[in-house]
Amino acid sequence: MLKALGTLSLALVRHFKTGGVIVNEHTLDREETRRHVEVLGRWFDFIQLNDLPERLDRPRKRPFCLLTFDDGKRSNATAVAPELEKLGVPAVFLVVSSSIDCKTPLWFDRQRALRKKLGTLPPRLDLNTLKQLPYALLVNRVERACSQYGVEADLDDDHVGLMTWEQVRGLHRRGFSIGAHGFTHAILTREPRLAALESIEKSITKVREVIGAPCSSFAFPNGNYTAELAQYAIRCGAKMVMTTEPTWADESTALWRLPRLQFGARDNAWKIELKIAIAASGLILKNTDGTGRAYRAINHMTGHSSRHAPMATKSREPILETSPSSRNLNECPND
Numbered sequence: 001m002l003k004a005l006g007t008l009s010l011a012l013v014r015h016f017k018t019g020g021v022i023v024n025e026h027t028l029d030r031e032e033t034r035r036h037v038e039v040l041g042r043w044f045d046f047i048q049l050n051d052l053p054e055r056l057d058r059p060r061k062r063p064f065c066l067l068t069f070d071d072g073k074r075s076n077a078t079a080v081a082p083e084l085e086k087l088g089v090p091a092v093f094l095v096v097s098s099s100i101d102c103k104t105p106l107w108f109d110r111q112r113a114l115r116k117k118l119g120t121l122p123p124r125l126d127l128n129t130l131k132q133l134p135y136a137l138l139v140n141r142v143e144r145a146c147s148q149y150g151v152e153a154d155l156d157d158d159h160v161g162l163m164t165w166e167q168v169r170g171l172h173r174r175g176f177s178i179g180a181h182g183f184t185h186a187i188l189t190r191e192p193r194l195a196a197l198e199s200i201e202k203s204i205t206k207v208r209e210v211i212g213a214p215c216s217s218f219a220f221p222n223g224n225y226t227a228e229l230a231q232y233a234i235r236c237g238a239k240m241v242m243t244t245e246p247t248w249a250d251e252s253t254a255l256w257r258l259p260r261l262q263f264g265a266r267d268n269a270w271k272i273e274l275k276i277a278i279a280a281s282g283l284i285l286k287n288t289d290g291t292g293r294a295y296r297a298i299n300h301m302t303g304h305s306s307r308h309a310p311m312a313t314k315s316r317e318p319i320l321e322t323s324p325s326s327r328n329l330n331e332c333p334n335d
Helices: 002-013 030-041 049-057 074-087 107-118 135-149 165-173 193-211 227-235 269-279 292-304
Strands: 020-025 064-071 092-095 177-180 217-219 240-242
Touching: 002 269, 020 030, 030 064, 030 074, 030 269, 049 064, 049 177, 049 240, 064 074, 064 217, 074 165, 092 165, 092 217, 107 135, 165 177, 165 193, 177 193, 193 217, 193 227, 227 240
Parallel strands: 020 064, 064 092, 092 177, 177 217, 217 240
Antiparallel strands: none
């Protein structure tokens, strides 16, 4: 019954909804990649990143789907990209710049390893609790816990280990888009303003330097953003900025706050279809970063009431900001 509900709901949505969806994935194996592509391909045209502005401005009868993958895990290069290549499907891979080529797991993989070993975590290590902390404190707390309990995430697991820059360059040479996902995986709305701006700038700069081409996209770690941070990413060279607001993208969507629907590796066909159909309403799905009210406030101030801010425009013009001072782009922090 649920399978039929998802299919029927999405079939109905297509009759009144224009635009398409930007899909946010993380780690998939080859079979999971094929399954997700098969389901999405029934309803959508897969597009390249650079096709997105035109598809937003000139909607077509058949909606579009842009695939994006966050974090830069090794399985993106060893499993996802080869399968997408075989299927002829484009994608955007958004990398945590300082973690590429590093031998330190991302903080949430270490937290997951702690949870796996301990079963029940103390409140101070709860995922939602950690996400409220500034990055330095968050990383320090997780690192100390790993040391205390003798736990570490398995970097030999392709869903945990990060790509190398050579793998990133290889994806770029093969026609995939490479974007930035922060210099570290800090939740930027928890950081001091200048630190958040610097993370955006350094991540975009590093990707651009390594691939030898413009870095056209930036995605906020955990999806949390503000209008100032999003438009600063545009100022730093990104043409499109990704959030995790779970709605469709259409002609009213600004390029500096692009919504994305997040799917999990185990999501089956009916769940994917039902999520997409519900997301068309823009009202029901819970945001993955828990900031639904903040999203609505940002969208109201910047898209529906030009009296509130100079950025209130559908022309997608960026706010100009003073660039923070840059530090060594080759540092490899404990994240």
